[in-house]
Amino acid sequence: MNIENKETVLAVSGIAELAAGNAAQVRDDVRAALTDVHKSIEFDLSGTSFLDSSGLGTLISLHKTMAAKEGSVKLVNPTPVATQVLELTRMHRIFEIVRT
Amino acid sequence: MELTGYHSKPAASLRLEVKSTLDAARAASIRVRQFLKDNGLEEKQLSEWELVLVEATNNVAEHGNRNERDESFGLDVVAETDGVEIRVTDYTEGFEYPETVDLPDPLSEGGRGLFLIEAICDSVVYMKGKGMNCLVMRKGCDEEQIVFDTDQQESGGGEEVESLRHQVAELDEALDGMTEELSSSYESLAAIFKFSQELSKQRDLDEFSHLILDHLLTITESDWYVLRIKHEGELRTFSVSAETVVLPLALSRDPDSSLELGAAKARQDLWIEGAESFTENEPLNHFSESKSGIVHPFYLNEDLVGTLSVGNTNEKKPLSAGQVNVLHTFSDFLALQILNARYQDEQIKSKVVSRELEIAANIQRSLLPKTLPEFDGFTLDGFYQSARHVGGDFYDAVITPSGGLLLTIADVMGKGVPAAMFAAILRTVLRSQQELAAQPAALLQRANQLLYDDLDGVDMFITVQLVYVSPGGDYGVCASAGHCPLLVGNPKSGKFRSIEADGPPIGIMKDLQFDDNKFDMDAGSRLILYTDGVTEARNNNGDLWGDDTLAQWWKSAIGTHLTAEALKNNLIDTVKEFVGDAAATDDFTFLVLADDKLKE
Numbered sequence: 001m002n003i004e005n006k007e008t009v010l011a012v013s014g015i016a017e018l019a020a021g022n023a024a025q026v027r028d029d030v031r032a033a034l035t036d037v038h039k040s041i042e043f044d045l046s047g048t049s050f051l052d053s054s055g056l057g058t059l060i061s062l063h064k065t066m067a068a069k070e071g072s073v074k075l076v077n078p079t080p081v082a083t084q085v086l087e088l089t090r091m092h093r094i095f096e097i098v099r100t
Numbered sequence: 101m102e103l104t105g106y107h108s109k110p111a112a113s114l115r116l117e118v119k120s121t122l123d124a125a126r127a128a129s130i131r132v133r134q135f136l137k138d139n140g141l142e143e144k145q146l147s148e149w150e151l152v153l154v155e156a157t158n159n160v161a162e163h164g165n166r167n168e169r170d171e172s173f174g175l176d177v178v179a180e181t182d183g184v185e186i187r188v189t190d191y192t193e194g195f196e197y198p199e200t201v202d203l204p205d206p207l208s209e210g211g212r213g214l215f216l217i218e219a220i221c222d223s224v225v226y227m228k229g230k231g232m233n234c235l236v237m238r239k240g241c242d243e244e245q246i247v248f249d250t251d252q253q254e255s256g257g258g259e260e261v262e263s264l265r266h267q268v269a270e271l272d273e274a275l276d277g278m279t280e281e282l283s284s285s286y287e288s289l290a291a292i293f294k295f296s297q298e299l300s301k302q303r304d305l306d307e308f309s310h311l312i313l314d315h316l317l318t319i320t321e322s323d324w325y326v327l328r329i330k331h332e333g334e335l336r337t338f339s340v341s342a343e344t345v346v347l348p349l350a351l352s353r354d355p356d357s358s359l360e361l362g363a364a365k366a367r368q369d370l371w372i373e374g375a376e377s378f379t380e381n382e383p384l385n386h387f388s389e390s391k392s393g394i395v396h397p398f399y400l401n402e403d404l405v406g407t408l409s410v411g412n413t414n415e416k417k418p419l420s421a422g423q424v425n426v427l428h429t430f431s432d433f434l435a436l437q438i439l440n441a442r443y444q445d446e447q448i449k450s451k452v453v454s455r456e457l458e459i460a461a462n463i464q465r466s467l468l469p470k471t472l473p474e475f476d477g478f479t480l481d482g483f484y485q486s487a488r489h490v491g492g493d494f495y496d497a498v499i500t501p502s503g504g505l506l507l508t509i510a511d512v513m514g515k516g517v518p519a520a521m522f523a524a525i526l527r528t529v530l531r532s533q534q535e536l537a538a539q540p541a542a543l544l545q546r547a548n549q550l551l552y553d554d555l556d557g558v559d560m561f562i563t564v565q566l567v568y569v570s571p572g573g574d575y576g577v578c579a580s581a582g583h584c585p586l587l588v589g590n591p592k593s594g595k596f597r598s599i600e601a602d603g604p605p606i607g608i609m610k611d612l613q614f615d616d617n618k619f620d621m622d623a624g625s626r627l628i629l630y631t632d633g634v635t636e637a638r639n640n641n642g643d644l645w646g647d648d649t650l651a652q653w654w655k656s657a658i659g660t661h662l663t664a665e666a667l668k669n670n671l672i673d674t675v676k677e678f679v680g681d682a683a684a685t686d687d688f689t690f691l692v693l694a695d696d697k698l699k700e
Contacts, residue, residue: 008402020158021122039402050147052154053216057209064207072367081147083421088219089203089212092421093371093394099425 001026003033006042010034013044018055018082027058031065039071042098045078051085063094074098112139116175118157120190125157132177132186139179148220148239149184155213156235160190183240194233197226305441309339309434313408316430317341320394320423322410324387327431328360329406329438335360338406338438344386357381360407364397371395371418372411384409391416394424398431405435456517461486463520467494467527475505475693478573481664482691483672485684492519492562493631493687496527500537503571506530509583509629509691513605514560526551526562526606540566540579541603541614548581548606555607563605565629569621573695576627578617581606584632587651591659592624598651626658626667626694633686637675640682645675664692 002014012030030041041062045051063073074096078086086092114135118128133150141149153175160173174189201218204211218224221237313325326346328335335349349358355365357379363370371377372393378385387393393411397404408431410419419427464486472480482495492512500506508530512519529547536543543566555561565583569576578586582605589596603614621627630650637645653674661667671690 019126019154020161021126050150050154052151052158053210053212054158056212060207060209064209067366067368070367080144081151084147085151085216087421088216090206092424093369094206096368096428097421097425 001029003030005033005038008037008039010038010041011044012041013047015043015045015048017050018045018048018058019050019052020054023052023054023058026055027061030062034065036069038066040074041066041071042074042076044076045082046076048079048082051078051082053085053089056085056089056091059091059095072096076100111178111180113179114175114177116177117172118175119172120161122158122161125161126154128157128175129153132175135177136179136184141179141184145184145239149186152217152220152237152239153186153188155216156186156188156237159195159213160188160192163192183238185236185238187237188235190233190235191231192233193231194228197228305437306339308437312430312434313339313341316427317410319426320410320419321417322393322412322419323414324390324393325408325410326360326384326387327406327408327434330404335364335407342386346386347383349383358383359395360384360397360409363395364404364407367397367399369394369396369424372409373418374416387411387413389413392418394419394427396424396427396431398428398435400435400439405439406431408434453516460517460520463517463524464492464494467496467520467523469496472497473499473505475499475569475573477696478505478569479664479694479696480505480507480692481668483668483689485688487633487684487686487688492523493633493689494523494527495629495689495691496530497691498531498534498537500534500568502538504538505569505573505693506534506537506540507567507569507629507691507693508564509631509689510562510564511583511631511633511687511689512560512562514558518558518560522551522555522560522562525554526564530566538568538570538577539616540568540577541616544579544581544603544606544614545612548612549610552607552610561605561607563601563631565601567627567629567693569693573621573625576619576621578619579603579614581612581614582608584630584635585647586627586629587654588619588621588625588627589654589658590622590625593622595622596651596655621695624695626664626692628654628667628671628690628692630690631687633684633688634671634675634690636686637679637688638682638685639679645678649678658694662694663696664694667692667694 001012004011004013010030010033015026018026034041043059059073059075066073075086076098077100078097086095086097114132116128116131118124129150132153133146136149137146157173173191176187176189178185198214201214203215217237221239223238225236227234309327313327317323317325324341325339326337327339328349329338330351333351335351337346337348340346349361351361353361355361359370359372359377359382372390372395374391375388378388382388390411390413393409395407395409397407399405408427410427468482468484472482480497482497484493484495492514494510496508498506510523510526512522512526514522526547529550530543533543533546536546544564547564551562563581563583565578565580565586567576567578567586576588578599580586580601581603582601585601586599588599597619599617599619602617603612606612635645635647635650653671657667657670661670
C-alpha cells in the first residue's frame with residue numbers, strides 16, 4: 001500500500017485487497033498519515049481485486065474521521081468487484097465514487 | 101449426503117479443513133475460487149463466491165479458537181456448471197440467525213457480512229446445533245440436483261425451482277437494462293460536450309441548464325429536479341422541472357429541516373426514500389410524493405456551489421451507481437458553466453464599481469472651493485489629491501457674515517459615492533449654520549446632531565476640524581472632532597503650537613460635546629490644517645512620513661517659505677520626494693493660512 005500526500009489530499013493506492021486480514025492495519029496506517037491539512041482521502045481502488053465487509057468497515061471508519069472535520073473519503077476507479085460490494089451495501093451513497 | 105437426480109451432469113466436490121484464522125480463511129477462499137474456476141464458473145460468479153466465502157468464514161475465524169475443537173472449521177463445496185453449494189461447518193457456540201437480514205445504519209462499521217451473503221446467494225440456511233453449526237449457501241443450483249435436506253425436497257421443491265428460475269430471469273433482465281443505461285450515460289456525456297460548444301456560441305444559461313437537466317431526468321429515470329446555486333448566504337433556486345415556486349433557502353437555517361441543507365452540511369448525497377424523507381417544513385415538499393430520489397451537493401475547490409435534487413414520484417427506483425455518477429458529472433459540469441457566467445457578471449459589476457468611483461471623484465472635486473476667499477492681510481491655499489479608492493476628504497474656506505474666516509477640513513471614513521455624499525452633506529450643513537461660525541465647537545455639535553442618524557445607519561463617521569479666524573486675524577478658535585492636530589507657528593516669534601482634537605469624530609454618538617480652543621495669532625502667524633493622508637504618506641519601504649517629520653518640516657519651512665502658496669508647494673515637493681513612486685493609499689489634503697504681514 002502506498003500513502004502519498006498531495007496537498008490537502010491523502011492519496012492511498014496500491015491496495016490489492018481490502019479485507020478482514022488487512023482492514024485494521026490499513027485503517028491504522030491511513031489514520032497515522034492523516035494530518036489537519038488533509039481535507040480528503042482518496043482511495044485508489046483501481047487495483048483492488050477484493051473488498052469485503054471488514055474492508056467496508058475501514059472505509060466507513062475513515063469516512064467518519066473525515067466527516068468529523070468536514071472532509072471526505074473518495075473512492076477512485078473501483079474495480080467491478082469492489083463496485084458490486086459498494087452497490088450491494090449501498091455504500092455508493094456514502095462515498096463519492098470518482099471515475100477518471 | 102446423497103445426491104439425487106444427478107445423473108446427467110457430474111458434480112465436482114471439494115472438502116477442506118481450515119484453521120480458524122483470518123489468513124487461513126482467506127487462503128481457503130482463494131483455493132475454493134480456483135476450484136470453482138476449474139469447474140467452469142465465470143469471473144463474476146467467482147468473485148461473488150469469493151466474497152460470500154470470506155464473509156461466511158471471517159466470523160468463524162474470529163470467534164474460533166476458544167476450545168480444542170474449534171481450532172478449525174470445515175468447508176464443503178459442490179460445484180456443477182449451473183450452480184454451487186457451499187457449506188461451512190464450525191464448532192463454535194454459533195449465533196442467532198436473524199429473521200430478516202437488513203443493512204445496518206450506513207455509518208455502522210460492521211454488520212454487513214450476512215447481508216452480503218444473502219444478497220448474493222439464492223438461498224442461505226443456518227443450522228445451529230450443540231457445539232456444531234452449519235451454514236449452507238446456494239446459488240444457481242437446481243434443487244433437484246443438489247439437495248441437502250430431503251424434507252424440503254419433498255415439500256414442493258418444484259415450485260421453488262420455478263420461482264428461482266423466474267428470479268434469475270428477472271435479474272438477467274435487470275442486468276441488461278443496466279448495461280443499456282450505462283452505455284446511454286456515456287452517450288449523454290458526449291452530448292454534454294456537444295452542448296457546451298453550443299453554449300459558448302449563444303445559448304442562454306437558463307435554457308442550457310433546462311436542456312441538460314431534462315436529459316438527466318431520462319438517464320436517472322426521474323421525473324423532477326431542483327437545481328439550486330449558492331448565492332449570498334442562500335441556496336437560490338436556479339432551475340426547477342415543475343411549474344412550482346421553490347423558495348430560496350438560507351444557509352443559516354437548521355440543516356435538519358431541509359434535505360438540501362442537510363446534504364450540503366454533511367457534504368454527501370442524501371437519498372429520498374418515500375414520504376418519511378420529508379419533514380413538515382421540508383422546502384422540497386412539493387415533491388413529497390417522491391418514492392425515490394437523491395439530493396446531491398456539489399463543490400468547486402471545496403466550496404459549496406449548489407445542490408441538485410432529482411426524484412421519482414411514480415415508482416420506487418433508487419439510482420444505480422452509474423446513474424449517480426452521471427448525475428455527479430452533470431452537476432460538476434453545470435457548476436462550472438454557472439460560475440463562468442457569474443464571473444462574467446462580476447466583471448460587468450466591477451466596471452460598474454469603477455464608474456461609481458468616477459462619480460464619487462467628481463462629487464469630491466465639486467466640493468472643493470473653486471477659488472479661495474480673500475481674507476485681508478492673509479494668503480490662503482489648499483491642496484487635495486485623491487487616492488485610488490476615493491475617500492471622503494474635503495476642505496472649505498468661507499468668509500463669515502461677521503467678516504471672520506471659517507476654515508474646514510474633514511475626512512469621511514468610508515469609500516465611494518456614500519462617502520462623497522456625506523462630505524457634500526457636511527459641507528452644506530456647515531455652510532448653512534454660519535451664525536455659529538465663531539463658536540466652532542457649537543457648530544460641530546450641531547453638525548453631529550443633524551448627521552448622526554444617517555451616519556450611524558451606514559456605520560460611517562467623519563473627522564472634522566474647524567478653525568475660525570477673527571476679523572482682522574488677531575486670534576483663532578479651533579474645534580476638532582477626532583481630526584489631526586492643528587499646527588500653528590510664528591517664525592518671527594518662534595512660537596509653535598499643536599492643538600489636538602478634543603472630541604470624537606461626528607457620527608459616533610448622538611450627543612457629543614466639543615471644546616473651543618482659542619489661540620492668539622500675533623503678526624506673522626501661519627497655520628496648517630491637514631488630513632492623516634499627509635502624515636501617513638508612505639514610501640516604497642513602507643515607512644511613514646509621520647507626525648514628527650511634519651512638525652519639523654513646519655518649523656523650518658514657515659521661516660523660509662512665506663506665502664501660503666509657497667508653503668503648499670514646498671510641502672507637496674517634500675512629501676513627493678519622500679514617497680517616491682509608491683502608490684498613494686489615502687487622500688492627501690491640507691489647507692495653509694499665512695499672515696502676510698510678515699512680509700512687510
